[in-house]
Amino acid sequence: MSTAALRVHSVWKRFGARDALAGVSLEAPRGACFALLGHNGSGKTTLLRILSTLWQPTEGDIEVLGYSLAKDASAIRARIGVVLDRHLLPRDFSLRDGLRMYADLHAVPDAAARIESLAARLGLARRLRDPVRTFSRGMGQRASICRALLHDPEVLLLDEPFTGLDAAALDVTESVIEEIKAAGRTVVLVTHDLERAARLATHAVVLSNGRKVFEGDPVAAASVAGSAS
Amino acid sequence: MSSGPQSGPQCGASPSATSPTQWGAYCALVRWDWVREMKKKTTLISMGVMGLITLFLFSFAIPISSTKAEILEDTRAGILWVTFLFAATIGIDRAFRNDAESGLLEGLLLAPVERMTLYFARVTSTLLFVVTLQGFLFVLFLVLFNQSISGEGLVGLIVSAIATDVGFVTIGVLISAMTWSLPGGDVMLRILLFPMLLPILNVTVEVADRAFDGRAPTAQQLGMLFAVDALFLGAGSLLFEHLVNDSGGSS
Amino acid sequence: MSQTAAHIADDWNKGAIPGMTGPSRGFVAHVLVALTALFGLNWLVVTYVPFEIKMIGSSYLIFFYHFPGAINGALFYLGLFAFSVAYLRTKKPVWDRRARSAAAVGFLANMVLLVTGSTWAKAAWNAWWVWSDPRLMSAAVASLIFLGYLMLQSAVEEPARRRQISAVYGILAFVNIPVVHFSIQWFGQTSHPMKFDAMSAESIVHTRWYAVAAFLVLYSALYRWRYDRTTRNERVEEALNRIRRIEERTHA
Numbered sequence: 001m002s003t004a005a006l007r008v009h010s011v012w013k014r015f016g017a018r019d020a021l022a023g024v025s026l027e028a029p030r031g032a033c034f035a036l037l038g039h040n041g042s043g044k045t046t047l048l049r050i051l052s053t054l055w056q057p058t059e060g061d062i063e064v065l066g067y068s069l070a071k072d073a074s075a076i077r078a079r080i081g082v083v084l085d086r087h088l089l090p091r092d093f094s095l096r097d098g099l100r101m102y103a104d105l106h107a108v109p110d111a112a113a114r115i116e117s118l119a120a121r122l123g124l125a126r127r128l129r130d131p132v133r134t135f136s137r138g139m140g141q142r143a144s145i146c147r148a149l150l151h152d153p154e155v156l157l158l159d160e161p162f163t164g165l166d167a168a169a170l171d172v173t174e175s176v177i178e179e180i181k182a183a184g185r186t187v188v189l190v191t192h193d194l195e196r197a198a199r200l201a202t203h204a205v206v207l208s209n210g211r212k213v214f215e216g217d218p219v220a221a222a223s224v225a226g227s228a229s
Numbered sequence: 230m231s232s233g234p235q236s237g238p239q240c241g242a243s244p245s246a247t248s249p250t251q252w253g254a255y256c257a258l259v260r261w262d263w264v265r266e267m268k269k270k271t272t273l274i275s276m277g278v279m280g281l282i283t284l285f286l287f288s289f290a291i292p293i294s295s296t297k298a299e300i301l302e303d304t305r306a307g308i309l310w311v312t313f314l315f316a317a318t319i320g321i322d323r324a325f326r327n328d329a330e331s332g333l334l335e336g337l338l339l340a341p342v343e344r345m346t347l348y349f350a351r352v353t354s355t356l357l358f359v360v361t362l363q364g365f366l367f368v369l370f371l372v373l374f375n376q377s378i379s380g381e382g383l384v385g386l387i388v389s390a391i392a393t394d395v396g397f398v399t400i401g402v403l404i405s406a407m408t409w410s411l412p413g414g415d416v417m418l419r420i421l422l423f424p425m426l427l428p429i430l431n432v433t434v435e436v437a438d439r440a441f442d443g444r445a446p447t448a449q450q451l452g453m454l455f456a457v458d459a460l461f462l463g464a465g466s467l468l469f470e471h472l473v474n475d476s477g478g479s480s
Numbered sequence: 481m482s483q484t485a486a487h488i489a490d491d492w493n494k495g496a497i498p499g500m501t502g503p504s505r506g507f508v509a510h511v512l513v514a515l516t517a518l519f520g521l522n523w524l525v526v527t528y529v530p531f532e533i534k535m536i537g538s539s540y541l542i543f544f545y546h547f548p549g550a551i552n553g554a555l556f557y558l559g560l561f562a563f564s565v566a567y568l569r570t571k572k573p574v575w576d577r578r579a580r581s582a583a584a585v586g587f588l589a590n591m592v593l594l595v596t597g598s599t600w601a602k603a604a605w606n607a608w609w610v611w612s613d614p615r616l617m618s619a620a621v622a623s624l625i626f627l628g629y630l631m632l633q634s635a636v637e638e639p640a641r642r643r644q645i646s647a648v649y650g651i652l653a654f655v656n657i658p659v660v661h662f663s664i665q666w667f668g669q670t671s672h673p674m675k676f677d678a679m680s681a682e683s684i685v686h687t688r689w690y691a692v693a694a695f696l697v698l699y700s701a702l703y704r705w706r707y708d709r710t711t712r713n714e715r716v717e718e719a720l721n722r723i724r725r726i727e728e729r730t731h732a
Contacts, residue, residue: 015638016638016639016721017720017721017724017725017728018724018725018728019725019728052339053338053339054335054338054339054475055475056474056475074341074342074343075341077339077340077341077342078341082339084332084335086332086335087332088332088333088335088336088339089333089336090265090331090333091331092265092268092269093265093268097264101257101261102336102340104249104253104257104260104261105249105254105257105258105337105340105341105342106249106340106341107249107250107253107254147336209728209729400652403648403652404649404652407632407645407648407649410641411635411636412635412637413635417631417632417635420628420631421628421631421632421649424621424624424625424627424628425625425652425653425656427621427624427660428621428656428659428660428662428663428664429659429663431663431664432663449666453662453663453666457659457663460655460659464651464652464655468648468651468652471568471644471647471648472644472645472648
């Protein structure tokens with residue numbers, strides 16, 4: 001098995017007349033915190049959705065943890081956690097039930113305790129009984145992180161995890177990402193927040209118009225992405 | 230497969246990459262679908278009310294009076310099944326639409342569950358809703374139209390209705406996976422689904438007609454219904470993944 | 481930019497975009513053969529087969545335009561099935577274009593079958609539509625199922641998604657044909673006999689299969705026309721997309 005957590009080889013994603021991704025290649029070692037930067041429409045969310053197995057590339061090969069996206073998508077799904085722009089929890093369920101449902105689908109052992117500890121860690125312990133539809137944007141975001149971490153994924157994919165969070169929630173989220181990094185997990189972070197990206201990431205790629213325009217040091221990447229937008 | 234080198238922090242504590250068995254995932258999906266519906270029962274209620282309205286509409290189409298009881302005797306099986314069809318289609322249309330709109334479908338697609346399992350689970354839960362609905366509407370029908378059925382007839386009716394429902398729901402859920410994302414998809418579902426159901430409705434209405442007369446279905450009739458179930462289940466399980474997987478996209 | 485433009489112009493000149501330079505010689509020949517064959521069919525019907533058959537009269541002559549609709553319709557629906565399977569296996573748009581063209585022609589043949597059948601019903605039974613006739617019913621149900629396929633073509637906007645859904649539905653529609661056939665054949669209330677002993681006369685059997693062949697030439701010409709047209713439209717769309725992509729890249 002390869003040592004890379006992610007291997008993306010000349011991936012194209014075409015929507016009619018538009019190339020959302022035009023031949024992107026990159027590799028992320030295990031344990032890296034990989035920031036995907038770029039302005040709106042640069043293709044970073046498209047790439048994240050492809051890595052999450054929700055979308056298929058028009059062309060190109062992708063491996064996650066050594067599993068081929070085209071052949072072993074199910075094995076990949078068991079090993080990744082995904083935070084998208086929506087929280088993906090049933091709106092009429094309490095947070096606890098919603099998380100319970102996903103824990104069942106992932107066959108998480110000792111789910112009740114796992115849910116308690118994750119909710120406590122993300123500052124949602126007192127909201128476990130409330131219906132998800134009453135949550136604010138920032139709470140939904142944190143609930144989504146709980147959901148993504150339930151099965152302790154080896155790779156965590158985050159799409160704009162910082163939007164809509166207040167200062168306290170920002171700090172919690174950031175420190176959770178730090179902990180995941182420290183546990184040796186791989187994190188892929190799509191964000192506009194260049195300052196946080198520079199602080200958290202170990203590697204960074206800047207995308208522009210579906211192409212990779214910079215790869216390397218996060219601090220340098222942040223300045224490239226900042227000047228591009 | 231465990232790769233976490235150290236497991237100190239809270240967020241990376243438990244063992245990683247547990248994958249559920251497909252059977253376990255299937256049971257979980259069906260159970261949670263049921264729990265979700267029972268929270269507000271919106272689908273069951275809409276189906277029930279639609280069925281009630283359809284039954285009332287039939288009272289306009291057919292002159293029902295004590296002097297013309299034989300008209301009802303000729304048409305009751307058809308009335309019953311057209312009512313079932315119109316009411317149940319609401320639930321089938323929602324098999325994916327509501328989840329897709331709330332984003333939940335993406336969550337289910339991200340779970341480590343084979344697409345076929347997802348399909349069978351959705352077929353099972355929709356079938357549960359449809360059978361529940363039919364039980365309710367059948368009683369309502371007996372009361373409103375002043376009908377009765379013998380015990381033997383009832384058994385034949387239930388067996389044939391379930392055999393029909395399996396075919397109806399397997400194909401319906403498959404077509405629902407095609408149409409939920411389309412503009413005007415609810416109408417498209419009916420346009421695509423109803424013609425495919427005409428053949429089995431033809432058979433099952435005849436069976437229901439016999440049932441009201443207290444006669445059991447023939448082996449050929451049941452054989453036909455079960456053969457269609459097998460065919461639709463086979464087609465659905467092979468084709469479903471092509472509908473939920475992203476198409477890749479090209480020019 | 482200029483390189484792609486040159487590439488497209490090249491395609492254009494080589495006739496790689498069918499129909500761009502008018503109908504091809506092969507297509508014109510195809511249509512001429514079809515018209516000749518149909519003329520031959522009319523000639524056979526007028527001269528070769530008996531004008532009237534006892535018990536049926538002359539109205540049976542429409543049968544030679546009716547029967548090919550059934551055989552050719554089934555053939556093109558089989559084509560739709562095979563092309564849809566090929567599309568799902570390869571994901572190549574060419575199979576989708578073939579499937580779509582086959583569906584349109586199959587539906588046309590199906591319509592010819594229904595209209596001629598209904599005309600005959602009017603002459604024989606004095607009603608345009610007879611609900612209890614199992615053949616009329618199964619042909620009608622089949623046409624409704626395949627009409628759904630044609631309606632899907634305009635209902636789905638995104639091309640790749642449209643191809644996927646259409647292929648799945650095309651397979652499903654074809655798989656349904658035996659269901660439609662048997663359920664109506666076995667369980668239809670009354671069954672009108674369609675076979676008459678007199679219809680097995682040699683001249684009638686010959687003419688009937690000649691009619692199938694003649695109509696097949698016509699339907700295949702129509703298939704070719706549909707296929708060339710969809711191919712042309714897709715190529716043009718593709719070329720425009722190529723230009724748009726390059727423009728976007730040069731602007732960025």
